[in-house]
Amino acid sequence: MTRTSPKNHDDSMEFANRMNGIDSSPIRKAFELARSIQNPINLSIGQPHFPCPPNIIEAMNRAAMEGKTSYTLTAGIPELKTAMAEKYRSQNQMQYAHEDRILVTSGISSALFLLFNALINEGDECLVISPYFLMYPAMIKFYGGKLVPLSENFEAKDLETLKNRKFKLIIFSNPSNPTGKVFSKEQLRALANLAESTGAYLISDEIYELFDYDEKFFSIGSEYEKTITLTGFSKTYNMTGLRLATILAEEKVIQALTTLQQYTVVCAPSITQWAGIEALKTDMTAYIQDYKEKRDFVYESLKDYYPIQKSGGAFYSFFQVPCDDEEFIKRAVKKDLILVPGFIFCDAKNFVRLSFATEWETLKRGMKALQELSKESESF
Amino acid sequence: MTRTSPKNHDDSMEFANRMNGIDSSPIRKAFELARSIQNPINLSIGQPHFPCPPNIIEAMNRAAMEGKTSYTLTAGIPELKTAMAEKYRSQNQMQYAHEDRILVTSGISSALFLLFNALINEGDECLVISPYFLMYPAMIKFYGGKLVPLSENFEAKDLETLKNRKFKLIIFSNPSNPTGKVFSKEQLRALANLAESTGAYLISDEIYELFDYDEKFFSIGSEYEKTITLTGFSKTYNMTGLRLATILAEEKVIQALTTLQQYTVVCAPSITQWAGIEALKTDMTAYIQDYKEKRDFVYESLKDYYPIQKSGGAFYSFFQVPCDDEEFIKRAVKKDLILVPGFIFCDAKNFVRLSFATEWETLKRGMKALQELSKESESF
Numbered sequence: 049m050t051r052t053s054p055k056n057h058d059d060s061m062e063f064a065n066r067m068n069g070i071d072s073s074p075i076r077k078a079f080e081l082a083r084s085i086q087n088p089i090n091l092s093i094g095q096p097h098f099p100c101p102p103n104i105i106e107a108m109n110r111a112a113m114e115g116k117t118s119y120t121l122t123a124g125i126p127e128l129k130t131a132m133a134e135k136y137r138s139q140n141q142m143q144y145a146h147e148d149r150i151l152v153t154s155g156i157s158s159a160l161f162l163l164f165n166a167l168i169n170e171g172d173e174c175l176v177i178s179p180y181f182l183m184y185p186a187m188i189k190f191y192g193g194k195l196v197p198l199s200e201n202f203e204a205k206d207l208e209t210l211k212n213r214k215f216k217l218i219i220f221s222n223p224s225n226p227t228g229k230v231f232s233k234e235q236l237r238a239l240a241n242l243a244e245s246t247g248a249y250l251i252s253d254e255i256y257e258l259f260d261y262d263e264k265f266f267s268i269g270s271e272y273e274k275t276i277t278l279t280g281f282s283k284t285y286n287m288t289g290l291r292l293a294t295i296l297a298e299e300k301v302i303q304a305l306t307t308l309q310q311y312t313v314v315c316a317p318s319i320t321q322w323a324g325i326e327a328l329k330t331d332m333t334a335y336i337q338d339y340k341e342k343r344d345f346v347y348e349s350l351k352d353y354y355p356i357q358k359s360g361g362a363f364y365s366f367f368q369v370p371c372d373d374e375e376f377i378k379r380a381v382k383k384d385l386i387l388v389p390g391f392i393f394c395d396a397k398n399f400v401r402l403s404f405a406t407e408w409e410t411l412k413r414g415m416k417a418l419q420e421l422s423k424e425s426e427s428f
Numbered sequence: 429m430t431r432t433s434p435k436n437h438d439d440s441m442e443f444a445n446r447m448n449g450i451d452s453s454p455i456r457k458a459f460e461l462a463r464s465i466q467n468p469i470n471l472s473i474g475q476p477h478f479p480c481p482p483n484i485i486e487a488m489n490r491a492a493m494e495g496k497t498s499y500t501l502t503a504g505i506p507e508l509k510t511a512m513a514e515k516y517r518s519q520n521q522m523q524y525a526h527e528d529r530i531l532v533t534s535g536i537s538s539a540l541f542l543l544f545n546a547l548i549n550e551g552d553e554c555l556v557i558s559p560y561f562l563m564y565p566a567m568i569k570f571y572g573g574k575l576v577p578l579s580e581n582f583e584a585k586d587l588e589t590l591k592n593r594k595f596k597l598i599i600f601s602n603p604s605n606p607t608g609k610v611f612s613k614e615q616l617r618a619l620a621n622l623a624e625s626t627g628a629y630l631i632s633d634e635i636y637e638l639f640d641y642d643e644k645f646f647s648i649g650s651e652y653e654k655t656i657t658l659t660g661f662s663k664t665y666n667m668t669g670l671r672l673a674t675i676l677a678e679e680k681v682i683q684a685l686t687t688l689q690q691y692t693v694v695c696a697p698s699i700t701q702w703a704g705i706e707a708l709k710t711d712m713t714a715y716i717q718d719y720k721e722k723r724d725f726v727y728e729s730l731k732d733y734y735p736i737q738k739s740g741g742a743f744y745s746f747f748q749v750p751c752d753d754e755e756f757i758k759r760a761v762k763k764d765l766i767l768v769p770g771f772i773f774c775d776a777k778n779f780v781r782l783s784f785a786t787e788w789e790t791l792k793r794g795m796k797a798l799q800e801l802s803k804e805s806e807s808f
Binding site: 063064065066067070071072095099100105108109112113115116117118119120122154155157158161165166167168169172183186187190191286287288289290291304306307308310311312313314315317318319320 | 443444445447451475480488489492495534535545546548570670671686687691692694699
């Protein structure tokens with residue numbers, strides 16, 4: 049018996065077409081590298097190095113002890129939605145924020161997935177500010193959309209030529225992962241105008257909003273009510289494993305996404321939602337100050353070695369290296385240093401992303417290794 | 429300025445086509461009805477009435493106190509996968525079960541969503557045992573698949589005529605939500621044979637496996653290794669809000685779903701995964717025995733009033749009513765009784781689903797109301 053028939057069982061078991069080209073390797077590579085090194089200088093990690101504050105843990109454990117382990121309402125517990133509405137009004141100057149405009153999700157990734165799933169038809173053009181969080185292009189491709197990149201250094205007048213095109217959505221993270229850029233009001237207003245004139249959904253991913261070292265962060269949703277604003281708890285409070293975020297949007301958008309959530313994750317974890325209420329009462333100023341000092345230290349350590357700009361926010365620096373990014377990553381690994389190659393965030397092939405969310409000692413070792421790499425680069 | 433232009437901004441903001449026809453109302457109706465009644469006899473709820481056992485809560489809280497609040501590996505923590513592999517081998521006779529064949533997800537809904545998303549192309553035919561869990565048809569429709577229903581009372585020979593068709597997947601819940609049916613070995617073997625000959629993925633949703641009152645439950649995965657077996661923690665331990673389940677499948681399927689999970693919920697909640705390990709050590713016999721008595725009580729109370737079969741498992745009874753289901757639901761509400769209409773689980777319009785996962789007092793009130801409704805039905 050031969051196995052050449054095209055009707056052979058193993059051959060006919062296929063995934064959906066949308067699974068073609070979805071690939072995990074760029075993310076995993078850094079993880080695997082870090083595991084292969086005894087005492088790595090791991091500057092690849094996209095999460096804070098400090099622990100989740102104990103009052104948040106206590107609130108979560110109390111909820112569990114009180115038996116809050118059942119399904120919550122699909123859109124989230126009213127208590128958290130009320131607290132988030134208040135936060136949006138007082139901290140983000142969004143006076144229209146209201147419980148019915150809020151959906152609680154299992155982290156920003158889950159929020160993004162609901163959005164892309166609910167919005168993108170085959171062939172839809174999506175304007176993505178570049179460099180971009182790697183999930184945006186992956187999910188746009190997954191649902192058959194087309195990515196149209198726009199450099200994060202755009203000026204308002206650059207958008208004039210785009211006004212007659214049709215975009216399904218415009219998306220960016222502010223502050224940016226991977227570059228740490230905090231967008232100017234002029235840039236954000238230009239994007240809102242473009243969204244309005246092209247009928248696009250404007251999605252502002254603000255998961256790093258508290259990591260704003262020069263107090264320049266501005267929520268475009270405070271001026272443009274149609275903005276879909278994404279707010280996460282993961283990065284701010286080191287709750288990355290607890291899966292909690294919220295979406296603030298027009299009511300009709302929230303209703304549609306809530307329906308879709310019923311058929312996907314059903315609800316965000318119940319006890320995590322209770323932890324979220326306590327998180328909103330927690331002062332993170334000291335943690336942010338620590339990262340601000342690290343941001344400065346990275347810039348001062350590297351500015352004479354690489355063409356680098358000071359990050360405005362998040363906990364990343366994204367800078368040009370003197371060779372192909374993957375080649376640079378390999379050379380860094382020889383010094384036990386783990387970075388993320390820039391190509392997964394943009395079209396360019398000569399940038400790397402560095403995360404300064406780590407201990408001082410690790411960061412100092414990392415800067416030393418990068419200085420050495422720069423000096424050696426003449427022989428690259 | 430008129431608002432008649434089709435290019436008007438509000439009109440042009442559209443969702444993706446797949447959002448058409450996705451609807452939350454059938455589920456919500458019962459919820460809303462229950463809220464409108466002072467002291468409802470709520471037999472609509474699809475979750476246990478007992479609390480999550482305290483040792484599980486303690487294990488979860490301990491994990492939180494130990495700082496386990498960061499991202500886990502996408503596929504789940506190795507400790508839980510090892511414990512699940514052991515459970516599959518010892519309790520489900522799946523000797524091939526192994527960590528690399530297991531993906532930890534945020535509940536069964538999340539597992540189903542990953543599967544449907546990864547598998548269904550436009551036009552794919554999906555064989556669904558009917559009556560079915562309402563998420564199956566919703567997600568098949570969402571991704572453009574075609575539902576082909578097959579009555580749960582099928583015999584092996586009934587499948588002969590289907591052998592030359594092409595199905596993308598075959599799906600059922602065993603024990604069944606909504607009917608409580610526990611499938612016979614002959615039925616399951618016939619489905620496995622059909623999957624093998626048509627090249628379909630066989631998906632066995634075993635979230636109610638422990639609610640097996642006559643010890644007739646059989647995991648088809650113990651005989652057919654290509655089975656995709658879904659196992660949940662939500663119903664067994666009342667962890668519905670904690671979002672935890674696992675998928676056991678061939679390694680290539682697990683790898684594809686793991687990649688997709690990276691771009692969706694990223695990982696199941698970290699502390700819930702630690703709770704899951706403790707849950708597997710927890711003896712639920714007393715809880716199951718209580719539900720067995722309730723299963724018997726429902727049958728004995730209703731058998732002289734309705735054409736009803738004794739449920740074999742889960743915590744539902746699905747029975748015929750003497751009029752249109754929605755009409756019956758309305759009459760029940762007048763007696764403060766909340767049930768779920770059968771039409772959301774199948775094509776028939778004269779069935780209702782009753783959940784006996786409740787206190788004795790509520791159940792007794794419910795049986796009395798149903799007996800009265802039957803007597804009154806002559807005047808319907």
